[in-house]
Amino acid sequence: MSFVVTIDGPAGAGKSTTARAVAARLGFLYVDTGALYRALALKVRQGGISPDDLAAVERCTRETQVALSGSPDGAHVWLDGAEVGDAIRTPEVSELASRLAAQSPVRRRLVEIQRVLAERGPLVAEGRDLGTVVYPDAAVKVFLDADLDARARRRARELEGRGIPVPFDDVRAELARRDERDRGRADSPLLIPEGALVVNTSALSIEAQIEAVLSAVRAHPDFPATERDRGAPGAPRDRGKRGETGEPGTPGGVGADPGPG
């Protein structure tokens, strides 16, 4: 396994912004694990499958190809060979992703995909169970948290920016509902991983969040300093091949074949 940095935490704690920036600055791969659950949720929704029909969800999970590609600054999510864009960011898909994420066959399948990624090079991954279940041997584990109002404000702003305006109270209620489900499920609940650096981002600037994580990573004895680490003296800022997950279907691409199992 390569050098892995995990960032877990509830929705809206700042995981995506932080993980993406840390990956970009270090030239690491960026892995948005929530996007895999979201892409599957989009498929289930498009297929008119009830999340309560466990057998149908399991079948759909087996038959679906989900993949990530691109770089931290331009990450792409693929569903059966088509880019999904912001269709996976709607409140309906968020809710459905959280419901499906409580089902073990879904988790097993998506965890397999996440583990394969760690063979491709150093990475920063964000999610709920990364430091506890997916990458228990990760070099650096971070847990980002923030109070519900701060998280709801950020999420509402983010949705607005994506052209999906949602009233603040609805965003807050959705986050609270998802948190409860993500923390309370039997399989891989959201937990603070042992040994994790816990950062409460309620009153932190984005830059301070990013710096907190970068400091922990750089302090690790196995940290593979790269020429793209902008913190290093004299480091160039050019974009190399490094840190790109490639396109699905190419050797650099990541994903899962529909395959037999």
Ligand code: DC
């Ligand atoms: O991080 P996100 O909001 O995009 O994740 C969407 C849902 O996916 C989240 O409510 C729970 C689930 N999820 C998970 O169970 N485990 C992960 N590692 C990532 C996401």
